[in-house]
Amino acid sequence: xxxxxxxxxxxxxxxxxxxxxxxxxxxxxxxxxxxxxxxxxxxxxxxxxxxxxxxxxxxxxxxxxxxxxxxxxxxxxxxxxxxxxxxxxxxxxxxxxxxxxxxxxxxxxxxxxxxxxxxxxxxxxxxxxxxxxxxxxxxxxxxxxxxxxxxxxxxxxxxxxxxxxxxxxxxxxxxxxxxxxxxxxxxxxxxxxxxxxxxxxxxxxxxxxxxxxxxxxxxxxxxxxxxxxxxxxxxxxxxxxxxxxxxxxxxxxxxxxxxxxxxxxxxxxxxxxxxxxxxxxxxxxxxxxxxxxxxxxxxxxxxxxxxxxxxxxxxxxxxxxxxxxxxxxxxxxxxxxxxxxxxxxxxxxxxxxxxxxxxxxxxxxxxxxxxxxxxxxxxxxxxxxxxxxxxxxxxxxxxxxxxxxxxxxxxxxxxxxx
Numbered sequence: 001x002x003x004x005x006x007x008x009x010x011x012x013x014x015x016x017x018x019x020x021x022x023x024x025x026x027x028x029x030x031x032x033x034x035x036x037x038x039x040x041x042x043x044x045x046x047x048x049x050x051x052x053x054x055x056x057x058x059x060x061x062x063x064x065x066x067x068x069x070x071x072x073x074x075x076x077x078x079x080x081x082x083x084x085x086x087x088x089x090x091x092x093x094x095x096x097x098x099x100x101x102x103x104x105x106x107x108x109x110x111x112x113x114x115x116x117x118x119x120x121x122x123x124x125x126x127x128x129x130x131x132x133x134x135x136x137x138x139x140x141x142x143x144x145x146x147x148x149x150x151x152x153x154x155x156x157x158x159x160x161x162x163x164x165x166x167x168x169x170x171x172x173x174x175x176x177x178x179x180x181x182x183x184x185x186x187x188x189x190x191x192x193x194x195x196x197x198x199x200x201x202x203x204x205x206x207x208x209x210x211x212x213x214x215x216x217x218x219x220x221x222x223x224x225x226x227x228x229x230x231x232x233x234x235x236x237x238x239x240x241x242x243x244x245x246x247x248x249x250x251x252x253x254x255x256x257x258x259x260x261x262x263x264x265x266x267x268x269x270x271x272x273x274x275x276x277x278x279x280x281x282x283x284x285x286x287x288x289x290x291x292x293x294x295x296x297x298x299x300x301x302x303x304x305x306x307x308x309x310x311x312x313x314x315x316x317x318x319x320x321x322x323x324x325x326x327x328x329x330x331x332x333x334x335x336x337x338x339x340x341x342x343x344x345x346x347x348x349x350x351x352x353x354x355x356x357x358x359x360x361x362x363x364x365x366x367x368x369x370x371x372x373x374x375x376x377x378x379x380x381x382x383x384x385x386x387x388x389x390x391x392x393x394x395x396x397x398x399x400x401x402x403x404x405x406x407x408x409x410x411x412x413x414x415x416x417x418x
Contacts, residue, residue: 011349014321014342014358020349021092024202026195028178029091033344036288037170042296043288046319049296053328056387058374066367067377072336073159073258073279073313075131078108079363080326080336080378083343083355084317085135085161090118091213092348094205098127099352100343105130107359112161112338113217115148116235120216125155135161135262138243142250144221149254151217160255161282162248165263167241169232170290245272252277260315265300267307270314280313280335287318287340298329305333323365327373330381 011017022030036043068079083104090096097111097119104111105128112133113124124132134152139145152160179192196203215222215231222234251259261273262282273281283301285294297318305314316329317338326337342362346354370376373385 038292085114
């Protein structure tokens, strides 16, 4: 049973769960989940540019049976959605990564464990039966990175998601303003303490369910970093800015399964990943959390799909908030979508039940979008279901959105954010 709220009796969307998360989490954790880099323009465009992609509604077709099943990187999925890696998810709800992985398993979709999760690989493995993915950052300590890969392989992870856009940490203004990067003044410490006290539901649940600031995958690497400022300092010291494409041969030598390179925004980088034999790429700007002022993920997707063709599987993340967004991404060439904030909001707002509910919502939204674009199977989704027709606001919007062509034609969204 979902908790009743003054504004709604039950959450109906990922946006509703965002509101529940905002109410429940202390500010620094909500800002960490909700915020982006610099002025957050790219983060906003990730969402807004999905809205600019318009669907071509078709009627009087037999849509009595809708099939969402697919296969991604050799794994059968009940729908083309993956729960992406979200750092510190175990701070949003007790044993958060385990709860999310269990919800993903019930929904028939993969969960991806973050390097900086609260729950360890072994804890997630012990509490699930379906294989889950693992995400790795580039670390200076290659010995410890190798150990993490060995642990992920022992846990049965079939896919490694290698994040390449975090050689340096983006400038995230919210983390500075709310004290996540460290506060030494008495007033600042008092304000942070009040932030926790004023969210008793979260504080009590975390206090009663284990040690929330033990980073399960990194205990041996940073046993002393059990505070957020210390964790931030460790991250800054460990992420390796000297890594190049030439270093990735090491990764292949130490990982026997599938490898997906996450953080690709440029077609040339996508071609390089394909030429080096990686199995997939994730078109991603890290949710707008790294470099502001870069293209939205959905606008970067079509040129990358064109660049790599069928040589690698192309996934996309950033701004995916609904099943409608998933259908749009598939129409523009993605194999599947990775969601992050959508499931993390739900976890923060209602635990594992919230994650399961968001996945149910997205499934239903996909079914409706497919039915009303006359698609009964995922392989029928392509650019033919898109239209360049615009709302009644006029042609001025066409220029600002960069949308060209006539209704029913193939649409060029490459310039959508310019």
